[in-house]
Amino acid sequence: MENRTGRNDLFALLNTYCDQHSTPPSDILYQLERETYLKTLAPQMMSGPLQGQFLRFLSLWMQPKRILEVGTFTGYASLCLADGLPDNGELHTIEANVELEYLIRKYFNQSPKKDQLHLHIGNAITIIPSIPGMFDLIFLDAGKLDYANYFDLVIDRINPGGCLLADNVLWSGKVVKNASDNDTESMRAFNRKISEDPRVEQVILPIRDGLLMARKI
Numbered sequence: 001m002e003n004r005t006g007r008n009d010l011f012a013l014l015n016t017y018c019d020q021h022s023t024p025p026s027d028i029l030y031q032l033e034r035e036t037y038l039k040t041l042a043p044q045m046m047s048g049p050l051q052g053q054f055l056r057f058l059s060l061w062m063q064p065k066r067i068l069e070v071g072t073f074t075g076y077a078s079l080c081l082a083d084g085l086p087d088n089g090e091l092h093t094i095e096a097n098v099e100l101e102y103l104i105r106k107y108f109n110q111s112p113k114k115d116q117l118h119l120h121i122g123n124a125i126t127i128i129p130s131i132p133g134m135f136d137l138i139f140l141d142a143g144k145l146d147y148a149n150y151f152d153l154v155i156d157r158i159n160p161g162g163c164l165l166a167d168n169v170l171w172s173g174k175v176v177k178n179a180s181d182n183d184t185e186s187m188r189a190f191n192r193k194i195s196e197d198p199r200v201e202q203v204i205l206p207i208r209d210g211l212l213m214a215r216k217i
């Protein structure tokens, strides 16, 4: 049976179970999650504890020197990804909504990696080309209609063996339902585009709203 968010009850229960049996978030992440729920209109956009822990583990294993996140929101995923940065590493994250800057900076300033975190406020489409250099780990999580454009902007800037992640690729399950709204069509087109691109191999994980992981060949 589906609940009002379009989610299967069993899926929701399993997510809660996974949350309860995963290492809990740090104090900073816990406070950031609380403040995101108190002060923003769409807190469900935040990666949250389960996906955040997954991003953190991936980054800790990869030890990426350069990370790019497209769509910061309040910085939850940025802080998770930053945990794997080596001392000479850096994370760039891009957010279009200037209203979120104070909250992002408040929590970035509490991170032990604060000097390695670079926040860019503005439209990712114009900001991505202005950040020079190659990346080892990229997380796409901004406007869904632009996913294919973000991909085209970053794919040749990922080092071989590097990883591209894209969030929300199952779009509340609508990708396999009879939905034909722009966001759903765009997500289907994005998933098809990646699966046909010989520069990457990929796997879609049914974590949260669907997380695509692509490895640059």
Ligand SMILES: C[S@@+](CC[C@H](N)C(=O)[O-])C[C@H]1O[C@@H](n2cnc3c(N)ncnc32)[C@H](O)[C@@H]1O
Binding pocket: 045, 046, 047, 048, 069, 070, 071, 072, 073, 074, 075, 076, 077, 078, 094, 095, 096, 097, 122, 123, 124, 125, 141, 142, 143, 146
């Ligand atoms: C799903 S939220 C990001 C969540 C965050 N990555 C996390 O995991 O906690 C998407 C964010 O992308 C931002 N955004 C949307 N379009 C954008 C664009 N063209 N450039 C930069 N940011 C954009 C939105 O303002 C929103 O804060």
